[in-house]
Amino acid sequence: MLVDPELLLSYGAETVTFVAGDVIFEEGEIPKFYYQIESGRIKLNHYDEEGRELILALLTKGFSVCELLLFIDERYPVNAVVFEPSVVLRLPKSKFIQLLDDHPKISRDINKFLSERLYSKYIMLENNSSPSAEVRINGVLDYHKSFSSEQDQFAFELPITRQQLAAMTGLRVETVIRTIKKLEQKDVLKIINRKIYY
Structure with a gap:
């Protein structure tokens, strides 16, 4: 909070x-x-x-x-x-x-929070400029997981749909689906009941 x-x-x-x-x-x-x-x-x-x-x-x-x-x-x-x-x-x-x-402490906390989000946005921008769909999707996964207490591998359930993931990365939904399957094969993420765990 x-x-x-x-x-x-x-x-x-x-x-x-x-x-x-x-x-x-x-x-x-x-x-x-x-x-x-x-x-x-x-x-x-x-x-x-x-x-x-x-x-x-x-x-x-x-x-x-x-x-x-x-x-x-x-x-x-x-x-x-x-x-x-x-x-x-x-x-x-x-x-x-x-x-x-x-x-003032709340003000400092908000400054820290804003700085963390701005830093993450820079990373996302860098990732989204990549021609690689894997890099773009990994960037979104890292960004969302960074705000979660679930940091163990495959412990974080991505709270967004594939359509939303496409809208965040500028990729087509079909590309997102194919790339997620590739990332699962590489053991980067898991798909359980159509949910992505990272």
Whole structure:
């Protein structure tokens, strides 16, 4: 959990419930709230000029949603879309900034978290520029596993579908499926009941 939910509530956060398909914010909107996921999953996506979806992140319980934009005067470059029922704590930007001013340790923790995510994004960008489908997929697997407590080999269940994996890597679904099978043959991952374990 990035920020203790009770602390967020004490600063005036409200609990908001979303259903699959709800849009929390759209590309081009001005950031007005700090969002922290209590349950469910949310994707950050963008559509290219041909209408293809590019998934930039899949966020789960404990993650915040585009918090970095609360520190600069820029509009959202992505959409935040709920893809399974979710409960989110929402705190107005001004109150979030006040919380950070009042609690310097939380501010440092958020800086560390942002730095870790930015580092991982650089690695993902490097991997996604590779012509190798294996390198791209391994990059996504490493990225998602880095946020899990399950670090043993094959202990981490990848919480995304093959379609989402394709949207994250810029690969076709067919290529993702073939590459996952190759990675299983190389003992990089396991497939159990159609789920990927890494």
